[in-house]
Amino acid sequence: MQRETPALFLSQVERFYPQTDAPLEILRKADFALWPGELVALVAPSGTGKSTLLHVAGLLEKPDAGEVFVGGMATAKLDDKGRTRLRRTEIGFVYQFHHLLPEFSALENVVLPQRIRGLPKQLAEERAAELLTFLGLGARLDHLPGELSGGEQQRVAIGRAMANTPRLLLADEPTGNLDPHTSLHVFSTLVALARASGLAALIATHNLDLARRMDRQVTIRDGLVVPL
Numbered sequence: 001m002q003r004e005t006p007a008l009f010l011s012q013v014e015r016f017y018p019q020t021d022a023p024l025e026i027l028r029k030a031d032f033a034l035w036p037g038e039l040v041a042l043v044a045p046s047g048t049g050k051s052t053l054l055h056v057a058g059l060l061e062k063p064d065a066g067e068v069f070v071g072g073m074a075t076a077k078l079d080d081k082g083r084t085r086l087r088r089t090e091i092g093f094v095y096q097f098h099h100l101l102p103e104f105s106a107l108e109n110v111v112l113p114q115r116i117r118g119l120p121k122q123l124a125e126e127r128a129a130e131l132l133t134f135l136g137l138g139a140r141l142d143h144l145p146g147e148l149s150g151g152e153q154q155r156v157a158i159g160r161a162m163a164n165t166p167r168l169l170l171a172d173e174p175t176g177n178l179d180p181h182t183s184l185h186v187f188s189t190l191v192a193l194a195r196a197s198g199l200a201a202l203i204a205t206h207n208l209d210l211a212r213r214m215d216r217q218v219t220i221r222d223g224l225v226v227p228l
């Protein structure tokens with residue numbers, strides 16, 4: 001079915017890592033479309049290439065062949081500056097470990113990417129406070145990451161990823177480091193925020209219960225992205 005422009009479109013993407021004998025092929029002419037507003041779970045065994053796929057989709061790694069379109073824009077010919085700019089404006093990335101800046105408060109961690117993008121301080125702070133409040137952290141704005149629980153830290157990381165109102169959210173096992181109860185809570189908050197913002201999300205998870213809450217589930221088989 002033809003709809004609007006995909007938020008993310010991988011076309012014939014190849015990615016391999018050199019080895020002493022034959023190269024290790026992770027993605028082999030993989031195609032994948034993620035539509036605006038769609039939440040898709042990426043569920044695949046360890047080592048099949050989930051992180052590789054997310055890094056290529058998030059313009060953190062270049063594919064060896066093929067094209068990655070973000071919001072309809074082809075990225076293969078962009079230089080590093082162009083890729084960084086597109087990543088900053090269009091893509092939010094949540095990692096398994098939060099990677100928050102330890103000496104900055106929860107609020108400041110969410111303000112920072114907006115300031116880098118050039119937003120005035122007051123606007124950035126308002127947006128950060130609003131996001132963190134939505135994420136249930138309204139009473140934790142001034143806490144340093146070290147003063148927050150694992151689930152709270154990960155919610156701040158989600159806020160940071162959403163700070164610049166991306167149209168595409170990529171998450172690499174965002175709750176993989178949390179206990180089951182906290183994991184469910186953080187995941188639900190992430191889904192609620194994604195739904196409220198109408199963005200497209202591709203979320204890698206090992207947790208099938210969480211994956212079922214998404215619109216669609218895909219896996220990686222023989223280097224291709226296929227329905228689970």
Ligand SMILES: Nc1ncnc2c1ncn2[C@@H]1O[C@H](COP(=O)(O)OP(=O)(O)OP(=O)(O)O)[C@@H](O)[C@H]1O
Pocket residue numbers: 017018024026044045046047048049050051052053
């Ligand atoms: N820089 C690299 N150089 C060589 N091989 C790599 C490199 N990065 C990843 N690989 C290999 O590519 C394969 C896919 O790695 P990737 O991290 O994408 O898997 P994954 O599905 O995310 O795994 P996990 O669920 O364990 O995080 C693995 O076999 C890994 O060892």
